Amino acid sequence: MSNAIFVCLMISIFSGCLVLISHYQNLLNSKLDFTETLINTNNASFKYFALNPNLLDLNKTLEIDIFENDIISYSTKKKWGFFDILSTKTIFKGDTIHKIGLIGNINSDKSSPSLFVTDYDLPLKLSGNTKIIGNSKVPIGQIEQAYINGQDGNDVEIKGRVMISEDKLPRLNSTLDINIERFKTLTIDAFKSNQIINSFDSETIVIDVSNLSELRDITIKGNIIIFSSHHIKVSNTVQLHDVLLMAKSIVFENDFSGNLQVIAKNNVIVEEDVTLKYPSSLYLENDTDSIKVHFKPSSSIAGGVVINGNTYKGSLMRQLVIDKSAKLYGSVYCYGKTQLQGDVIGELYTDRFFLKTTSSNYENIILNGTIDGDNLPEKFVRLPIMNSKLKSSGYEIIKEF
Numbered sequence: 131m132s133n134a135i136f137v138c139l140m141i142s143i144f145s146g147c148l149v150l151i152s153h154y155q156n157l158l159n160s161k162l163d164f165t166e167t168l169i170n171t172n173n174a175s176f177k178y179f180a181l182n183p184n185l186l187d188l189n190k191t192l193e194i195d196i197f198e199n200d201i202i203s204y205s206t207k208k209k210w211g212f213f214d215i216l217s218t219k220t221i222f223k224g225d226t227i228h229k230i231g232l233i234g235n236i237n238s239d240k241s242s243p244s245l246f247v248t249d250y251d252l253p254l255k256l257s258g259n260t261k262i263i264g265n266s267k268v269p270i271g272q273i274e275q276a277y278i279n280g281q282d283g284n285d286v287e288i289k290g291r292v293m294i295s296e297d298k299l300p301r302l303n304s305t306l307d308i309n310i311e312r313f314k315t316l317t318i319d320a321f322k323s324n325q326i327i328n329s330f331d332s333e334t335i336v337i338d339v340s341n342l343s344e345l346r347d348i349t350i351k352g353n354i355i356i357f358s359s360h361h362i363k364v365s366n367t368v369q370l371h372d373v374l375l376m377a378k379s380i381v382f383e384n385d386f387s388g389n390l391q392v393i394a395k396n397n398v399i400v401e402e403d404v405t406l407k408y409p410s411s412l413y414l415e416n417d418t419d420s421i422k423v424h425f426k427p428s429s430s431i432a433g434g435v436v437i438n439g440n441t442y443k444g445s446l447m448r449q450l451v452i453d454k455s456a457k458l459y460g461s462v463y464c465y466g467k468t469q470l471q472g473d474v475i476g477e478l479y480t481d482r483f484f485l486k487t488t489s490s491n492y493e494n495i496i497l498n499g500t501i502d503g504d505n506l507p508e509k510f511v512r513l514p515i516m517n518s519k520l521k522s523s524g525y526e527i528i529k530e531f
Contacts, residue, residue, distance in 0.1 A: 171201050180216055183207055183214060188208060190207075192205050205217065212304060212391065212514060216230070231528070233527055234526060235512075235526075241265065243265045244265060244266060246267045252482070253268070256273060260496050263289045264504055268293075299479055299480075308376070313335060326351070346368055350370055353372075356373055356375045362375075364382050370388040373390050380394050383401055389406065391410065391413070400426060409511065415438040421447060425453060434512060437449075439466075449468070452470050454471045454472055458475070460476045461513040461516075462474050462480075467481060467483065474502070475506055509526050511528050
């Protein structure tokens with residue numbers, strides 16, 4: 131009799147366990163299904179605003195029920211350098227899914243020139259092993275050849291239409307003017323770790339490094355503005371990712387590698403073998419002081435370079451130097467003079483060219499340089515700087531955080 135009772139008890143316990151396991155399994159499956167629904171809803175809302183960012187006002191939050199299932203997503207957009215940060219948060223019954231990404235405009239205007247040189251009635255001349263691939267707008271609508279330093283011959287390639295340029299550079303559609311005073315400012319000493327990370331769903335912070343002449347042995351990543359009121363050298367022991375760097379003058383040490391957007395006042399020197407990864411940019415604007423951006427041999431940037439000002443007199447003090455084997459991918463705009471002996475893969479707008487050799491100085495000459503407007507990746511997001519780029523095929527998610 132006792133054995134029968136024991137067996138019945140064990141069967142009851144086992145059956146109860148099976149029922150309990152089944153119950154929790156159903157709860158887990160429901161939870162997973164609901165989580166998947168939240169993720170799909172958030173992803174759809176994010177993609178919707180990534181494709182239609184003009185529906186969002188800067189620094190404002192917009193609600194959307196993308197699937198009309200009473201699950202609300204909240205989207206915001208803010209400027210981050212030349213690009214936009216899109217943030218979408220989906221909340222339901224205490225569960226939250228968050229997605230953040232960097233987005234930018236894709237240009238589809240195939241007629242825009244790969245090269246633009248302001249028309250000051252001085253023809254553009256090419257020398258050595260020089261290539262222009264893509265449409266070009268140049269002074270007088272003519273490109274001539276020149277022979278420099280006793281060269282026996284040239285290997286010049288021109289592919290695309292050659293048109294007459296205007297007497298002024300096209301106006302910029304986008305400039306950078308960041309007021310750091312509206313953000314919380316800390317010194318580097320306020321951080322006890324040599325790794326500083328701030329998510330883009332948090333408030334932007336400013337790290338003031340004005341007391342340093344060199345930044346070294348540190349990792350800084352995310353929603354952070356690094357600021358110096360003076361000159362700053364960035365060591366190759368520094369890791370910078372997705373940040374903004376603002377200073378009067380900046381030097382990137384040999385072998386530095388990172389991705390960031392730079393805003394400088396006077397000079398940016400990119401030493402040999404420096405890699406500024408996509409999406410990186412340099413922006414300088416000044417009418418009163420000399421400006422120089424120098425890419426030394428084997429250095430590179432993927433994103434773009436903008437050197438700007440408001441006066442012709444100021445343009446005479448602004449210069450961009452691209453050394454042999456240096457590579458610039460994306461949009462390059464120089465309201466000043468450019469010395470090109472490396473490669474621009476994308477587009478180059480400049481007021482004029484110059485060439486300085488050991489024996490002489492030349493005007494409006496390119497020696498051993500390449501401008502290639504045909505070989506950027508299909509979805510490479512250029513800097514949104516030209517009015518002609520307003521006709522676009524939409525927006526692209528550059529990266530997700």
